[in-house]
Amino acid sequence: MKTDDLIKALDADARSKAMPLRSAWWLAAGAAALVAAAVFMMTIGPRPDFMVAAHTVRFLSKFVFTIVLAISAFALIRALSTPGAATGRAMAAMIAAPLLVAVAVVLELFMVPQALWSTRMIGSNMMICMGFIPLIGIGPLAIFLWMLRYGAPTRPVLAGAVAGLLAGGLAATFYAAHCFDDSPLFVATWYTIAIAALALLGALGGRFFVRW
Template identity: 80%
Template sequence: MRTEDLIKALDADASSKAMPLGLAWWVAFGVAVTIAAVVFFMTIGPRPDIMPAMHTMRFMSKFVFTLTLAASAFALIRALSTPGAATKRAMAWMVAAPLLVAVAVILELFVVPEADWGRRLVGSNMMICMSFIPLIGIGPLAIFLGMLRYGAPTQPVLAGAVAGLLAGGLAATFYAAHCFDDSPLFVATWYTIAVAILTALGALGGRLFVRW
């Protein structure tokens, strides 16, 4: 069978599902958000001073980063789960979150004395960050990997990795409400490592469970 015929067959199979794939992704995302919220509020919950913190730029900027990552990953994974769908534009949007973080880090280096760079990078919660972002994100990752099986991705490892990025962006959004370290230096380092853990798990899950 030619590659084009195989893609058409996979697309037809994905289109014949009981629930349209596009709608199924939104349902799955809602379930994933619910799971992440339950884990978050049953474990660490929001920081006590969250209301005053919401008036600071550094605190709110964390959500700009994490939500941008989640939104761009969601758009890409939906495209990757549909055979023959165009992915170039969605792939290009994946640079948005890293670019925003990079700009924030550069600004931080300009406004913060050099003597404080190390303290802001290390922060006070790096181990909690690297533990709880994967913990909050593992349930959503399982949901997203299940959705990839519901679809028909032609690049399962890549799709699994993007599922990890999506789960990481979602989990990091919840964790940001708890985290007392608001410096972009901390976010760029430890949030990235924590999300990378979920990305690696997603790629492995794509290889093991999403192959066709």
């Protein structure tokens, strides 16, 4: 069978599922958000001064970064789960979140004295960040990997990594409501490492669980 014929057959199979793939992905996203919310609320919960912090730019910027990452990863993983779907535009959109973080870091370096750079980057909760973003995100990652099996990705390792980024963006959005370290220097360092860990787990899951 030619490659094009195989892709068309996989696409037809994905479309013939009991629930349309597009609807299934939205249902999976809702379920993942509920799982992440439950883990977050049963463990650390929002910071006590959440309403006060919500009036500061640094605090709100964390949610901009994480939500943009989650939205762009969601668009890409939906495309990757459908054989033959165009992924170029969704792939290019993945640069949005890192670019926003990079701009925020540059602005922070200009606004904060150099003597405080390392203090802002290390913060006071880096170990909590490194532990709880993966903890909150592991359930959503499992849901997204299962959804990839529901579809028919032709690049399972890449799709799995994007599932990890999506789970990481979702988990980091919840964790940001607890985190007392609002500096972009902290976010760019520790959020990135924690989300990258989920992306690595997702890639491994794609390699061994999603492949066909």
